[in-house]
Amino acid sequence: MSNVWGVNVCSRQRLLLLASLLLLGLTFSAPVYAQDTSPGLVLSKKSVKLVATESENLHLRTTYTSKRIYVRLKTKPTGRVLVTSTSNHPDLRVRGGSQVFEPSNWDTPQSIRLQWTFSPDLLDETAIVSLIASGAGYDGVSESITAKLINNSLLDIQRDYVELLEGESESFRVRLSARPSENLTVTVQPGEKFNKTNATFDTDADALGDQNTLTFTPANWNAWQTVTVSLAACHTTQSELYVILPNGGYRTVSVYMYGKTTCGIFSFSPINLTLDEGTSGVVTARLPRPPDSPITLRLNRHGSLYLDKTSLTFTQSNWSIPQTVTISAEEDRDQSDGSGYVRFDLPTGNKRAKYDNYGHVSVYVRDNDLGINVNSTVGSLDVSEGNSEKFPVRLNTAPSGTVTVNVLPPPDSDLTVDTNPYKAGNQDSLTFTTENWSTPQTVIVKTAEDDDGIDDDIDVSLIASGNDTGYAGQTASLRVNVYDDDRYPIIEMASDPLVMTEGGSARFRVRMVAQISEDFEITIRQPNNTDVTADINPDEPGNQNKLRFNSDNWNIPQAVTVSAAEDADHSFEATFVKVRYGHWAEVRHDVGILVADNDTAGLVLSTTSLNIPEGGSNNFSVGLTTRPSGDVTVQLAQESPDNADVTLDESSLTFTSENWNTPQTVRVSAGQ
Structure with missing residues (x-):
């Protein structure tokens, strides 16, 4: 036969x-247990668009988004079926990438989550997720999902929220982070809740009516354009405005609205203040309704800032009169920008549940000393290996002529720079004039993959030249912290899935993909099927589950033994062993297990x-x-x-x- x-x-x-x-x-x-003639995988979607949103993790400012896809079997299987999902793109991760279907739940959809982590390279990308089934007549049955990244890195928004009191207006500003090759129109679109309020927005105060578009050209791409948000009568609520690129990529601006009947909401304007060194600015504080008794706000400063007063007091007689605080920025001798904030707080013993306990005004201080200004409020730039990041550069003072700033990474490093992604090749210079000297220009830093799993620190140098004698020879530098992406394990298996019979066992081995500089721990979690166990040391009692690697043993495979107990049925069984690791966030890899009946x-x-x-x-x-x-x-x-x-x-x-x-x-x- x-x-x-x-x-x-x-x-x-x-x-x-x-x-x-x-x-x-x-x-x-x-x-030989062969494939049925009509099995298949049914997906809720075969193509998805993933639009970037921003988040923070412990080390990197990461842009990511995710979508859920549901999968089920097309026909009833004869036993357990394991469906495994993998991505062909290093930035697209499949969460929950293995599903087990039984004859009892084959038509119940199970979910996988596609999570795409972006780098700000301004490019849209496409990835393919492959789903492959095995077991119970479904061996080799497959489907695929096409995922398209819609990038939003071209948008630069001054602040991502505005606060509005009834009857007042606030604004935020938008520009591009790189020069477009042709005119580009950005659309501002209200969220669903915004349309249910008495708020409006306008992108052009000089035009009749409320406009909703901003047009950027190759000449004005880095000039701020203003969106004004106004609020008529309302109750306290929150909504959103979406700033949308032609490709569908967008950024969100939250709009917080406070009605005058809201008890005890203090208003501070502006909540973001930009000062040059040695200058001052004014912040206004308001209370929307009279207090029951006098309220004193205590002022606390952080950074090289000075205040003209230490407190504000609102009474039943003066509550309607706005009060001001003058904030002054100190001169210093460095060539770096600075930042700080002023906090408005209710003193101890004067806090009342019906009042907000504090307000917060952020202050950005621009340096005015002769020099090249480089992303200095951050101090360094974090980027993951194989990805890119951006930083702004400007001059601190007006030059007398044209100044060229050359951006130079070390020649023997895995790092390159580009000052104009719309031009072929990697450009490495910025040009400043007497008109645009204070407008930040963007440098994109790109890191290449290497063969180790060790982080790198690379210094990028900036050198000025030109017909301005003051700026000629001026230098600056920026430390780029490259976080390696090769700190992950390789799983070596005789087959995928790993095959064994009842009463038997099989092994897979784990090692690190590259040299590491710090200890790395991997956790082996037991399968959901209690008849199957995983153990890294069968000679010790119980099931041991910790694999530990360091700079000495990173390339030495460590074995995991998977054992299957006898049972009374006559069917094949599919399950998986969970491998967990990760320094910043837990990463999961599922090792498929196929247990053959021995009866x-x-x-x-x-x-x-x-x-x-x-x-x-x-x-x-x-x-x-x-x-x-x-x-x-x-x-x-x-x-x-x-x-x-x-x-x-x-x-x-x-x-x-x-x-x-x-x-x-x-x-x-x-x-x-």
Whole structure:
């Protein structure tokens, strides 16, 4: 008896497994569990768009977004089916990438989450997520999801929220982070809740009516344009405005609205103040309704700031009169911008539940000393390996002529810079004039992949030249902290999924992908199927679950033994072992496990279908389901022997009564 096992290559040749067993003096045809004729995977969506939003983690300012996709089986399987999802893009992560379907829940959708982490390279990208099933007649059944990244890095918004009192207006400003090759129109769109309020917004105060677009050209791309938000009568609420690029990428501005009937809401304007060194600005504080008794706000400063008073007092007689605080920025001797804030707080013993306890005004101080100004409020730039980040550069003072600033990374580093992503190649200079000297220009830093798992610190130098004698020879530098993305493990398996029989065991090995400089711990979590256990040290009692790597043993594989207990049924079972790791956030990798029943003589295959590109190769494994009484030979041959494009590295496999439950691997190769 012969059973067909499919291999998908260019010519779609098929292989034939010829197997026979001598068991208890009788000859049996060995059943091969093959694919049903009509299985399939049903997806809630086969294509998605992922639009960037911003978040913070411990080390990097990361832009990410995610979408959920639901998958179920098309037909009822004969047993458990494992569906594994993988991405072909390093920035697209599949969360919950393995699902187990039973005959009892095959038509109940289960979810996976696609999470895309972006770098600000201004480019849209596309990734493919592949879903592959195995077990119970579903071996090799596959589907795919196309995910398109919609990037928002081209948008630069001065602040991401505004606060409005009834009857007043506030504004935020928008510009681009890089020069477009042609005119680009940005649209401002209200959120659903915004349309239910008495608020309006306008992108052009000089035009009749309320406008909702901003147009940027190759000449004015880095000039701020203003969006004014106004509030008529309302109750306290929150809504959003969306600033949208033509590609669909957007940034969100939160709008906080306070009605005059709201008890005790203090208003501070502006809440973001920009000062040059040695200058002053005014912040106004208001109370929308009379207090029951006098209220005193205490002022606290942080940074090189000075205040003209230390407190503000609102009474029943003066509550309607706005009170001001003058904030002054100190001169210093460095060439860096600074930042600070002023906090308005109710003194201890004077706090009342019906009043906000404090207000907060952020102050950005621009340096006015001769020099090149580089992203100095941050001090350094964090970027993950293989990605890019951006930083602004401007001059501190007006030059007398044109100044060229050359941006120079170390020549032997894995870092490059680009001052104009819309021009071919990597540009490395910025030009400032007597008119645009104070307008920040953007530098994009790109980091290449390397072979180790060690973070790098790289200094980028900036040198000025030109016909301005004051700026000629001025220098600045920026430290770029490159966080390596190779701190992750490699999982080595004889087959995927890992195959074993009831009462038997199999091992997979784990090592780090590259040299690391600090200790790294991996946790092995037990499968949901209690008949299957994982243990990193079978010689010790219990199931040990911690693998530890360091700079000395990073490349030495550590073994994990997976064991399957006997059970009373006659079915195959699919489950997975969870591998957990990560310094900043937990990362999950699922190792698929296929347990073959040992109550019926037969062959167990890790898969019944392989996808192999031209010139490539792939593996499958073969095992026996029961212990034989003598040696068993499995012959492997092509169905079309004349086709030399498909080759096997083995022509036969021999199993004994001792190694019968240890899967043996066969490599299939396809010619060009």
